[in-house]
Amino acid sequence: MELHILDHRLRVTSIAKSGLAHFTHPLIKLIFLRHRTRCKFFSMTETPENYTVVLDEEGFKELEASSQLQVEGSVWLPLNVLSDATASLGLQAVGVTKIAESVIAPLARQHVSVFMLSTYQTDFILVREKDLPVVVGTLEEFKIFREVGGESILVRGHDITNGLHNNGKEAVPAALQPVLIPQNRFCVMSLDPDTLPSIATTLIDVLFYSGRSDIDGLQCRCPNTWWRCSSRPSVWRRSPKQDEATSPSADLDQIKFFSFSLIDGYVSLVMDTDAQRRFPADLLFTSSSGELWRMVRIGGQPLGFDECGIVAQISQPLADCDISAYYISTFSFDHALVPEEDIARVSDMLHKQRTDPSTG
Amino acid sequence: MELHILDHRLRVTSIAKSGLAHFTHPLIKLIFLRHRTRCKFFSMTETPENYTVVLDEEGFKELEASSQLQVEGSVWLPLNVLSDATASLGLQAVGVTKIAESVIAPLARQHVSVFMLSTYQTDFILVREKDLPVVVGTLEEFKIFREVGGESILVRGHDITNGLHNNGKEAVPAALQPVLIPQNRFCVMSLDPDTLPSIATTLIDVLFYSGRSDIDGLQCRCPNTWWRCSSRPSVWRRSPKQDEATSPSADLDQIKFFSFSLIDGYVSLVMDTDAQRRFPADLLFTSSSGELWRMVRIGGQPLGFDECGIVAQISQPLADCDISAYYISTFSFDHALVPEEDIARVSDMLHKQRTDPSTG
Numbered sequence: 001m002e003l004h005i006l007d008h009r010l011r012v013t014s015i016a017k018s019g020l021a022h023f024t025h026p027l028i029k030l031i032f033l034r035h036r037t038r039c040k041f042f043s044m045t046e047t048p049e050n051y052t053v054v055l056d057e058e059g060f061k062e063l064e065a066s067s068q069l070q071v072e073g074s075v076w077l078p079l080n081v082l083s084d085a086t087a088s089l090g091l092q093a094v095g096v097t098k099i100a101e102s103v104i105a106p107l108a109r110q111h112v113s114v115f116m117l118s119t120y121q122t123d124f125i126l127v128r129e130k131d132l133p134v135v136v137g138t139l140e141e142f143k144i145f146r147e148v149g150g151e152s153i154l155v156r157g158h159d160i161t162n163g164l165h166n167n168g169k170e171a172v173p174a175a176l177q178p179v180l181i182p183q184n185r186f187c188v189m190s191l192d193p194d195t196l197p198s199i200a201t202t203l204i205d206v207l208f209y210s211g212r213s214d215i216d217g218l219q220c221r222c223p224n225t226w227w228r229c230s231s232r233p234s235v236w237r238r239s240p241k242q243d244e245a246t247s248p249s250a251d252l253d254q255i256k257f258f259s260f261s262l263i264d265g266y267v268s269l270v271m272d273t274d275a276q277r278r279f280p281a282d283l284l285f286t287s288s289s290g291e292l293w294r295m296v297r298i299g300g301q302p303l304g305f306d307e308c309g310i311v312a313q314i315s316q317p318l319a320d321c322d323i324s325a326y327y328i329s330t331f332s333f334d335h336a337l338v339p340e341e342d343i344a345r346v347s348d349m350l351h352k353q354r355t356d357p358s359t360g
Numbered sequence: 361m362e363l364h365i366l367d368h369r370l371r372v373t374s375i376a377k378s379g380l381a382h383f384t385h386p387l388i389k390l391i392f393l394r395h396r397t398r399c400k401f402f403s404m405t406e407t408p409e410n411y412t413v414v415l416d417e418e419g420f421k422e423l424e425a426s427s428q429l430q431v432e433g434s435v436w437l438p439l440n441v442l443s444d445a446t447a448s449l450g451l452q453a454v455g456v457t458k459i460a461e462s463v464i465a466p467l468a469r470q471h472v473s474v475f476m477l478s479t480y481q482t483d484f485i486l487v488r489e490k491d492l493p494v495v496v497g498t499l500e501e502f503k504i505f506r507e508v509g510g511e512s513i514l515v516r517g518h519d520i521t522n523g524l525h526n527n528g529k530e531a532v533p534a535a536l537q538p539v540l541i542p543q544n545r546f547c548v549m550s551l552d553p554d555t556l557p558s559i560a561t562t563l564i565d566v567l568f569y570s571g572r573s574d575i576d577g578l579q580c581r582c583p584n585t586w587w588r589c590s591s592r593p594s595v596w597r598r599s600p601k602q603d604e605a606t607s608p609s610a611d612l613d614q615i616k617f618f619s620f621s622l623i624d625g626y627v628s629l630v631m632d633t634d635a636q637r638r639f640p641a642d643l644l645f646t647s648s649s650g651e652l653w654r655m656v657r658i659g660g661q662p663l664g665f666d667e668c669g670i671v672a673q674i675s676q677p678l679a680d681c682d683i684s685a686y687y688i689s690t691f692s693f694d695h696a697l698v699p700e701e702d703i704a705r706v707s708d709m710l711h712k713q714r715t716d717p718s719t720g
Contacts, residue, residue: 021385022382024385025382026381032564197560198558200557200564204388204393205392205396208385
């Protein structure tokens with residue numbers, strides 16, 4: 001397997017829900033007007049808490065400093081695993097599950113924070129630039145390439161092993177995070193970037209005008225039906241008014257979650273079925289029609305960027321069960337998407353993990 | 361002829377060129393997301409000086425107060441002249457020319473300020489709400505209707521004449537304004553509002569991302585080729601860099617001018633041929649294909665809103681020569697558009713008006 005360190009230097013930012021209007025101008029430029037920007041890596045995810053925007057330094061220049069914009073202090077580099085063509089044709093699980101043992105677990109053991117960003121096309125593993133020596137030292141089984149100006153330069157073949165660099169910290173496993181399993185069903189889609197103008201007004205509406213205040217985005221009629229693995233009390237206020245665009249069924253335990261990315265010319269969209277219905281059916285495509293995903297949101301309190309092993313906590317058991325998963329980290333929480341038909345198994349597994357210490 | 365006082369209470373505002381980014385959020389909503397707003401009258405015109413936004417009170421609520429937003433203090437009401445069907449089928453001139461003698465001149469004599477807004481569909485004559493009694497008293501030859509909640513209510517038939525109400529001021533003719541005749545050629549177009557999403561990204565690009573600073577929008581290579589009727593010195597700086605979207609020919613005496621309006625569900629666009637080339641040719645339509653217009657910009661210094669008779673100054677001689685004209689007032693200057701083939705006559709006529717006092 002090959003690991004590619006991509007040629008993007010990324011910033012991870014968060015825009016407050018109430019501050020989005022002040023960033024509409026640069027964000028629309030980054031999403032729709034590619035000829036006006038040199039940004040090549042852009043991702044924006046709405047959650048009930050905020051908008052997480054991950055973008056390269058060219059894109060980051062477009063965002064004016066503001067009290068509504070939080071910026072994580074580090075530069076992050078995206079890594080990408082290319083598996084052998086033969087392996088990817090098999091029936092094995094894909095997404096973060098596929099890299100759980102080879103990448104996620106070793107990095108967690110070395111106390112390297114990762115920020116995951118799955119898209120329709122691939123899974124990006126973001127690591128801090130300063131952690132790169134440890135990352136390269138840790139991922140023994142890979143041929144590692146660094147992409148520079150369109151060329152792939154071999155950094156380390158897997159025959160050369162430097163041994164483990166310990167990050168200078170004790171490899172303490174992260175505390176088990178509480179999880180939430182909202183009821184909405186998600187799809188992971190793409191479209192030809194040349195047809196992006198055709199969905200522009202719908203996408204603008206969904207991204208910039210459908211938001212509500214922090215708590216209202218999480219529409220809970222019956223908070224008790226949320227399945228929680230946390231003993232920490234959390235309070236979910238009921239949304240006082242349903243979004244007119246959502247169907248009546250959206251009234252139960254729906255999470256507001258919408259992710260758009262435009263990375264190296266590829267578009268990826270993650271949205272629930274309510275949002276999907278607002279788009280023309282003939283333009284968006286998914287790998288197998290009607291494939292739907294359920295979400296596991298990880299974290300009871302905002303996770304921050306320093307706790308390590310959070311992705312491993314969920315990707316490892318998913319790998320054990322051979323269940324595919326997309327994984328999208330945001331500024332506050334992490335989100336895994338698993339096939340709808342596997343959600344019961346995943347839910348059981350997470351429950352067991354949290355009640356039986358021997359499986360943690 | 362009938363005069364209709366439309367059911368819109370309008371505000372006339374100006375957004376600074378440097379402040380547009382902060383208004384992108386509400387403006388995109390007003391232009392593209394009709395289901396999210398109750399605004400029924402919206403017009404936005406870019407000039408080198410600023411963006412003039414005229415909108416009803418529902419739309420005005422969307423604009424946050426800001427030092428970048430200037431608001432004219434009055435409420436304005438749009439008037440609309442409906443001519444007899446037979447008259448409009450003839451070969452007579454249209455636009456502001458048609459109403460020069462019946463509306464514009466009498467209001468000028470009564471010292472009523474008007475703000476004109478021609479669109480593809482019609483010509484709106486905006487008057488201050490407080491001037492309405494004088495307007496009704498002055499326009500003797502009309503049946504006047506007030507539109508209220510979709511109904512037309514007769515205010516005054518043309519048989520009832522109250523005589524002239526003098527606005528309490530001396531009817532002093534306004535000073536002759538200097539004019540500029542830029543070289544670009546304009547078209548006045550419309551499109552089916554349902555196809556607005558198809559041109560959304562282009563329109564957004566043109567409206568929100570093509571602007572430059574105040575002076576740069578007026579791209580002058582050879583200031584001397586501007587034909588001026590003013591003895592007042594004016595300075596036009598050369599644009600240091602051409603907008604990448606304009607053709608090389610745009611290098612000479614081009615004025616940045618783009619107007620979009622969405623009024624009662626009808627879209628109107630006024631743009632020069634350079635901008636027009638950026639839109640798909642099959643969606644925009646004009647009354648007769650290839651009809652092009654030249655601009656006369658009126659005013660050497662920003663006109664303000666209190667000088668009366670400015671529209672009359674140009675519409676009267678145009679009426680005398682039977683030359684059609686669109687007329688678009690903005691926060692700083694007025695703009696008449698006349699048929700390309702008539703620009704030489706218009707230019708001569710304006711020159712004569714300014715050099716021979718007997719024709720003023």
